[in-house]
Amino acid sequence: MRCFSDTWLGPRAVVALAVAAVIACVGGGWSVVAARRPVDTTPADAAIRQWVRYPSIADHLSPQAELGKRLFFDTTLSASKRMSCASCHSLAHAYGPPNGRAVQLGGLHLDRPGTRAVPSLRYLDHTPLFSLDAFTPGSEDAEYEGPRGGFTRDGRAASRQQQAAIPLLDRNEMANADPQTVVAAVRDGPHAAMFRQVFGADVFAHPAQAFADVGAALAAFQREDPSFHPYTSKFDAVMSGHARFTAQELRGYALFNNPRKGNCASCHIDVPGPGGxxxxxxxxxxxxxxxPRNPAIPANRDPHHVDLGLCGPYRRDLRGQARYCGMFKTPTLRNVATRRVFFHNGVFHSLRDVVAFYVQRDTDPRRWYPVVHGKAVAYDDLPPRDRGNVDHADAPMDRRPRDPPALDAQEIAEVLAFLRTLDDGYSANAGGPALRADATMAGGASGSRHGAAGVDSPR
Structure with missing residues (x-):
């Protein structure tokens, strides 16, 4: 990115300057003030309310996005008639899962468990198209090339529109038999008239196109409604000069960026993207x-069941390409502290355990993996032939048994303090995440009461 001049700065250099600027600006507290920026006397809370208040923003949605909003919360689109998109992607939980289940329940009778944890639908706006050989802007290693982009955990959907089709048709989720069934549900449902207004009076005479239009409407809602990309975290407030990091948060921020400590920023890019x-x-x-393998997933009772991410079982075009087996897409860390399940298989229920796993996975494998004949069976959720794909090159996962972990307990607590600054809904007056988009998004979001239902088996 270009910062303050025409001189090109690499992302790590930008971070170093940013941290230095933060430290340099300490005075009576830990703060960041944008360079040469006039003092903004507008209360931060007022700006946050302007971003997240649903009734005022809803008036500005396009007709297609307004239709998509109604379809998103419509339970009649499921075979059970009790599940909507919002059942698994809860507005009250940053469009992530509404409970602590590793996988959700769906199907005709809401009794079929999935095999993957539900991801959040927030901050997907700038997802690139999937590529096997792509440069990653902002990555620590400027030479890095590898799989990148696409929607879902294995990147097999090229757009939000394609992603929306997956839960509608999966037997463990909304369980519609085929696209025609979905179209019939819309035709006979409460939004048929609006669907005709948006897509044409004869839209239901062309079921294939009508099904694609359902996905287009859902994608428009996610693209246009600010609740999917509010940028109202404390981190954003600090970066704009409207808030201050605490001393603990600032130390965590430094560890997050330190390439020999947390090294989180090498994958979770914390510098501005193109266009600022x-x-x-x-x-x-x-x-x-x-x-680790998650025994809470019923499918894992079968020892032959394995989820290999890029190379199957749900993504099929990369089957047989062994070097990609076990790879899953790196999620955003925004709102990570609001989650109750982590990783693609929901194996962890504590963010502290997630950070500890990163730094102690190989220094203390017996803590994380089953022990057989006195030896930890590391990476036990992958077949032995694919365990060589596991990342050992990047800190903090470059350690060996009995090496000291990259972070100690105090440093883990500091990283956690920083990660909590990434949650949306920060209130400067309350000193924390008090104003949440989910609390002000009204509009009859009926899907939330069905939060225990849903599934994300193929996402």
Missing amino acids: RPAPFTDFAYAALGV
Whole structure:
């Protein structure tokens, strides 16, 4: 990115300057003030309310996006008639799962468990198209090339529109038999008239196109409604000069960026993107992390069931390409502290455990993996032939048994303090995330009461 001049600065250099600027600006507290920026006397809370208040913003949605909003919360689009998109992607939980289940329940009777944890639908706006050989802007290694982009955890959907089709048709989720069934549900449902107004009076005479239009409407809602990209975290407030990091948060921020400590920023990019858009906290790339197998997923009772991410079972075009087996897309860390399940298989329920796993995975494998005949079976959720794909090159996962971990307990607490600054809904007056987009998004979002239902088996 270009910063303050025509001189090109690499992302790590930008971060170093940013941290230095933060430290330099300390005075009576920990603060960041934008260079040469006039003092903004507008209360931060007022700006946050302007971003997240649903009734005023809803008036500015296009007709297609307004239709998509109604379809998003419409339970009649599921075979059970009790599940909507919002059942799994809860507005009250940053469009992520509404409970602590590793996988959600769906199907005709809401009794079919999935195999993957539900991801958040926030901050997907700048997701690039999938590529196997792509440069990752903002990554620590300027030479990095590898899989990048696409929607869902294995990147097989090229757009939000294609992504929307997956839960509508999956038997473990909304469980519609085929696209025609979905179109019939819309035709016979409460939004048929609006659907005709948006897509044409004869839209239901062309079921294939009508099904694509359902996805287009859902994609428009996610693209246009600010609740999917509010940028109202404390981190954003600090970067704009409207808030201050605490001393603990600032230390965590430094550890987050330190390439020999947390090294989180090498994958979770924390510098502005093209055009100065806010930091995405993901590089949209893929990695094999070797997370433990989760016995809470019913499918895992079958020892032959394996989820290999890029090379199957849901993505089929990369089957047989062994070097990609076990790789899943790096999610954004925005709102990560609001989550109750982590990683693609929901194996962890504590953010502290997630950070500890990164730094102790190989220094203390017995803590994370089953022990057989006195030896930890590391990376046990992958077949032995694919365990060589697990990342050992990048800190903090470059350690060996009995090496000291990259972070100690105090440093883990400091990183956690920084990660909590990435949650949306920060209130400067309250000193924390008090104003949430989910609390002000009204509009009859009926899907929230069905929060225990849903599934994300193929995402």
